Amino acid sequence: MENIALKLNSLDVFYEKIPVLQKLSMEVKAGELVAIVGPNGAGKSTLLKAVLGLVKKARGSITIFGQPVKKVRARIAYVPQCESVDWDFPITVFDLVLMGCFKRNRFRLWASRSEKQEVYKALEEVGMEAFLDRQISQLSCGQRQRAFLARALVQKADIYFLDEPFAGIDAASAKQVLQTLHTLRDNGKTLLVVHHDLESVSTDFDAVILINKQLIGYGPTKEMFTPDLIKQTYATV
Numbered sequence: 001m002e003n004i005a006l007k008l009n010s011l012d013v014f015y016e017k018i019p020v021l022q023k024l025s026m027e028v029k030a031g032e033l034v035a036i037v038g039p040n041g042a043g044k045s046t047l048l049k050a051v052l053g054l055v056k057k058a059r060g061s062i063t064i065f066g067q068p069v070k071k072v073r074a075r076i077a078y079v080p081q082c083e084s085v086d087w088d089f090p091i092t093v094f095d096l097v098l099m100g101c102f103k104r105n106r107f108r109l110w111a112s113r114s115e116k117q118e119v120y121k122a123l124e125e126v127g128m129e130a131f132l133d134r135q136i137s138q139l140s141c142g143q144r145q146r147a148f149l150a151r152a153l154v155q156k157a158d159i160y161f162l163d164e165p166f167a168g169i170d171a172a173s174a175k176q177v178l179q180t181l182h183t184l185r186d187n188g189k190t191l192l193v194v195h196h197d198l199e200s201v202s203t204d205f206d207a208v209i210l211i212n213k214q215l216i217g218y219g220p221t222k223e224m225f226t227p228d229l230i231k232q233t234y235a236t237v
Contacts, residue, residue, distance in 0.1 A: 002030060002065055002066070003029065003030050004027045004028070004029065004030065004065070004066065005028050005029065005030040005031075005032075005064065005065060005158075005159050005190035006026075006027070006028040006051065006062075006063075006064055006159065006190070006192070007026070007027045007028075007061075007062070007063045007064075007066075008024045008025055008026050008027075008051075008060065008061070008062055009025050009060055009061045009062075010023050010024070010025055010059065010060040010061070011023070011024040011025070011050065011057055011059075011060035011061075011062065012024075012057065012058040012059045012060055013043070013046055013047075013050050013055060013056075013057050013058060014058045015046075015055075019213065020043045020046045020213065021043040021046055021047060021050065021211075021213060021214075022213055022214050023060075023214060023215075024047070024060070024211075024214070024215050025060075025215065026209070026215060026218045028190070028192065028207075028209075028218070029190075029207070030065070030158075030159075030188075030190050031185065031188050031189070031190055032185065032190060032191075032206040032207045033181055033182065033184075033185040033191045033193070033204075033205050033206050033207075034190075034191065034192045034193065034205060034206065034207045034208065034209060035193055035195040035201045035204075035205040035207075035208045035209070035221075036048075036192060036193060036194045036195060036208075036209045036211060037195060037196075037198065037201060037208055037209065037210055037211070037225075037230075037233065038210065038211040038212045038216075038233055038234070039212060039233070039234050042211050042212045042213060042233075043211060043212075043213050044163075044194045044211060045081065045163050045164075045194055047211065048078070048161045048163055048192070048194065050062070051064075051069065051161065052069070052076070052078055052161065053069060053070070064076065064159060065158070065159075074157075075157055075158040075159060076157055076158075076159055076160075076161070077100070077151075077152035077153075077155045077157035077159070077160045077161070078152070078160075078161045078162075078163075079145070079148045079149055079152050079160070079161070079162040079163065079165055080148070080163050081163045081164050081167070082141045082144055082145055082164075082167065082168060088137055089136065089137075090135065090137075091135070091136060092132065092133055092134060092135060092136070093123070093128060093131045093132050093133070093134050093136060093139070093147050093150075094119060094123075094132040094133065096136055096147055096148070096151055097119045097122055097123060097132075097147060097150045097151045097154060098115070098116070098119050098154075099151055100119075100122075100150075100151040100152065100153070100154035100155040101115040101118065101119070101154050101155075115154070118154045119132075119150075119154055120132075122150040122151075122153040122154045123147075123150050125150070125153060125180055125183075126146040126147075126149050126150045126153070126176055126177070126180055127146060127176045128143065128146050128147055128150055131143060131147070140169075140170075140173075141167075141168040141169055142168070142169030142170050142172075142173030142174070143173065145165050145166075145169055145173065145177060146173060146176060146177060149162075149165065149177060149180055153180070153184075157189070158189060158190065159189070159190040159191075159192075160181075160184065160189060160190070160191045160192070161191075161192050162181075162191065162192070162193045162194065163194045164194045164195070164196065165177050165193060166178075166195065166196070166197060167196065178204060181193070182204075185206070192209070193205070198230070201221060201225055202221050202222070202225050205221055206220065206221060207219060207220050207221055207224070208221050208224050208225050210224060210225075210229055210230070210232075210233040211233070212232075212233050212234070212235070216229060216232055216233045217229050217233075
């Protein structure tokens with residue numbers, strides 16, 4: 001099952017009895033950079049949160065690499081939306097990224113020299129090494145997203161879930177984030193990215209999930225990202 005990174009079977013999610021996702025079934029291939037596309041309120045962020053157990057599913061099953069999610073949490077990394085984080089929490093960029101190491105080593109309260117080196121390397125990869133001592137509250141949205149991506153990098157995950165990592169960031173930050181995502185993909189990682197820039201989907205992503213409360217389609221971008229399916233995706237449910 002390692003060739004299937006994520007499998008959903010008849011997934012339903014409700015918010016206060018209102019259906020948000022209905023009957024989602026798909027098998028996402030491992031080693032791909034996948035865009036999750038749909039209109040506002042389509043359930044894109046809810047899909048990630050349901051997979052991660054942050055919202056409760058009503059019915060259906062979810063497996064990652066053929067296993068229940070709780071058994072493979074160490075293989076999962078998550079980059080949340082910029083506005084969903086308490087940026088007033090008094091930690092530096094270095095401390096934030098270091099938390100990714102502690103997720104791997106839950107029974108140690110301190111960082112080893114090699115883990116600190118991993119943090120430095122991750123910050124360099126996302127172009128944030130100059131900000132390592134800065135309080136996270138002092139970062140721009142783009143810098144915050146790159147800091148969270150660095151934290152995901154040190155987790156050494158196999159599958160990454162990113163919720164709108166390009167929202168509200170400048171062109172330089174967007175380029176840096178995309179370069180990092182491509183590098184992870186080239187190293188065999190699987191990435192699912194909630195994304196709004198339709199123009200970049202066909203050029204920057206291997207596959208696309210089209211969603212509007214229900215699954216409209218999933219597959220290679222060249223096959224699925226067609227005018228007809230895009231129109232269907234953005235139609236009122």
